[in-house]
Amino acid sequence: MSLDTASSIDSAKGAAGAQMSRRSTREGRAVLTWTDLVVPVIVVLVGVVVFVYVHQQSLDTIESNILNTETLTKYTVQHVYISLSIAVLVMLIAVPLGVLVTRRRTRWLAPFVLAAGNVGQSAPSLGLLALVGIYAIGFWAVVWILTAYSALSVLRNTIVGLEGIDPGVLDACRGMGMSPLAILLRVELPLAVPVIGAGARTALVLAVGTVPLGYALNAGGLGLPLFSAIKTNRPVATLTIAVMIALLALTMDWLAGLLQRTSTPRGIR
Amino acid sequence: MNGLPFFDYLSAYRDQIILRTEQHFQFSAYVIVGAVVIGLLIAVLTYQSGIRGNFAISTAAIAFTLPAVALFGFLVSVFGQSLFGAVYPPVVLYALLPVLRNGIVGLQSADPAVIDAARGMGVGPWRMLWQIRFPIAWPLILAGIRVSAQLAVGIFAIGAFVVDVGLGTYGFEALDNLGSVNTGNEAIVCIVFVALVALVFDAFFVIVRYFTTPRGSRA
Numbered sequence: 001m002s003l004d005t006a007s008s009i010d011s012a013k014g015a016a017g018a019q020m021s022r023r024s025t026r027e028g029r030a031v032l033t034w035t036d037l038v039v040p041v042i043v044v045l046v047g048v049v050v051f052v053y054v055h056q057q058s059l060d061t062i063e064s065n066i067l068n069t070e071t072l073t074k075y076t077v078q079h080v081y082i083s084l085s086i087a088v089l090v091m092l093i094a095v096p097l098g099v100l101v102t103r104r105r106t107r108w109l110a111p112f113v114l115a116a117g118n119v120g121q122s123a124p125s126l127g128l129l130a131l132v133g134i135y136a137i138g139f140w141a142v143v144w145i146l147t148a149y150s151a152l153s154v155l156r157n158t159i160v161g162l163e164g165i166d167p168g169v170l171d172a173c174r175g176m177g178m179s180p181l182a183i184l185l186r187v188e189l190p191l192a193v194p195v196i197g198a199g200a201r202t203a204l205v206l207a208v209g210t211v212p213l214g215y216a217l218n219a220g221g222l223g224l225p226l227f228s229a230i231k232t233n234r235p236v237a238t239l240t241i242a243v244m245i246a247l248l249a250l251t252m253d254w255l256a257g258l259l260q261r262t263s264t265p266r267g268i269r
Numbered sequence: 270m271n272g273l274p275f276f277d278y279l280s281a282y283r284d285q286i287i288l289r290t291e292q293h294f295q296f297s298a299y300v301i302v303g304a305v306v307i308g309l310l311i312a313v314l315t316y317q318s319g320i321r322g323n324f325a326i327s328t329a330a331i332a333f334t335l336p337a338v339a340l341f342g343f344l345v346s347v348f349g350q351s352l353f354g355a356v357y358p359p360v361v362l363y364a365l366l367p368v369l370r371n372g373i374v375g376l377q378s379a380d381p382a383v384i385d386a387a388r389g390m391g392v393g394p395w396r397m398l399w400q401i402r403f404p405i406a407w408p409l410i411l412a413g414i415r416v417s418a419q420l421a422v423g424i425f426a427i428g429a430f431v432v433d434v435g436l437g438t439y440g441f442e443a444l445d446n447l448g449s450v451n452t453g454n455e456a457i458v459c460i461v462f463v464a465l466v467a468l469v470f471d472a473f474f475v476i477v478r479y480f481t482t483p484r485g486s487r488a
Contacts, residue, residue: 209336242342
């Protein structure tokens with residue numbers, strides 16, 4: 001983990017090197033700063049502490065069944081897989097929809113979409129999962145309902161990001177004779193990357209945190225061991241799985257943050 | 270799906286549903302009050318220094334990244350199934366971030382010319398905060414409180430798997446008994462009534478905003 005971190009930072013610094021030397025290192029311009037190391041360090045430290053703590057406990061059969069390394073690895077991989085599927089689907093749905101409702105001809109749709117989004121957001125994911133679970137279970141059931149649920153936050157961010165662009169910039173583009181498609185792809189979307197990316201991060205973190213609630217829908221993920229630990233009243237196992245979910249969320253948010261910043265155009269970092 | 274029709278289910282379990290809705294409402298209100306008090310206190314203590322303000326915001330943001338399920342699970346393994354040990358602290362923590370962030374940003378957002386003018390009129394530090402900065406920040410703070418109310422109501426529902434209170438219980442009962450006759454009713458009760466509680470809070474804050482925004486800064 002720490003090796004990976006170090007090498008990724010080195011390569012990213014190399015990529016940003018040219019820019020940094022040109023602009024001198026003004027604060028906030030660099031892609032990576034030392035504060036980026038805080039989260040990985042916390043994650044590794046907490047992970048090691050919990051690992052050592054659990055290995056010092058004497059576990060009974062139920063606990064050692066739940067904390068079996070192989071099954072936990074399997075569940076973690078499933079968890080990551082489900083969360084990433086949700087995040088990718090969310091981006092594929094929400095960004096085009098956000099672009100659609102900010103075009104001139106369809107702009108009147110925006111308030112309705114936002115209102116629908118707000119109403120949908122106030123419904124609890126817990127109840128939605130239960131309702132979906134009656135009709136369909138498995139991987140896709142969880143992925144689709146949580147995609148629909150978290151698409152709202154990305155959609156809102158896309159709309160806000162696209163509408164927040166200085167009209168003068170768009171005017172200048174039009175004056176230069178750029179086609180609407182070129183303006184969208186080369187100016188509007190790049191300028192909206194920070195805001196859209198923030199929404200995508202929120203969606204990813206939300207997915208990591210909500211997937212455990214799908215424990216009854218047979219989609220896999222760390223929800224299953226978490227809820228069996230709670231229901232069998234095994235504090236050590238509960239603590240371990242809870243910490244694993246938390247560390248997973250922190251790590252994925254951190255990686256998404258790096259991705260977001262490296263994909264932001266240089267001028268507006 | 271041969272359970273009771275939804276409205277028959279509602280009338281059959283009327284007392285229980287009303288009780289749980291009241292619980293949910295009441296405990297969410299406590300959480301919101303707690304989050305507002307703590308959040309504004311931290312905001313007032315940190316807004317003057319950019320570093321401390323950023324530190325407070327980014328710490329809260331990291332805490333916000335932790336999934337609610339994980340935090341509930343962690344606390345229940347430490348404190349056992351207690352409302353004050355395992356349910357309130359995480360919900361307050363999640364409700365804290367919007368208030369804190371908007372509080373700090375709002376208190377910092379006063380136009381320097383306004384602050385200068387006030388200082389020139391002999392306004393002291395206490396009145397500067399209370400009569401100048403706070404009213405200017407109030408619309409933003411209120412927006413933060415609205416978001417945190419929504420969060421509190423939603424996350425409180427998830428807390429039901431730790432301690433059996435509020436409307437989340439219906440959701441977990443439905444999840445645990447998928448395929449039994451009243452699963453659909455329980456799920457719908459969970460969705461509809463949680464959304465209803467959230468809507469009531471939202472409507473309340475819309476009214477508060479209307480009556481408390483200083484006339485000058487009303488949009």
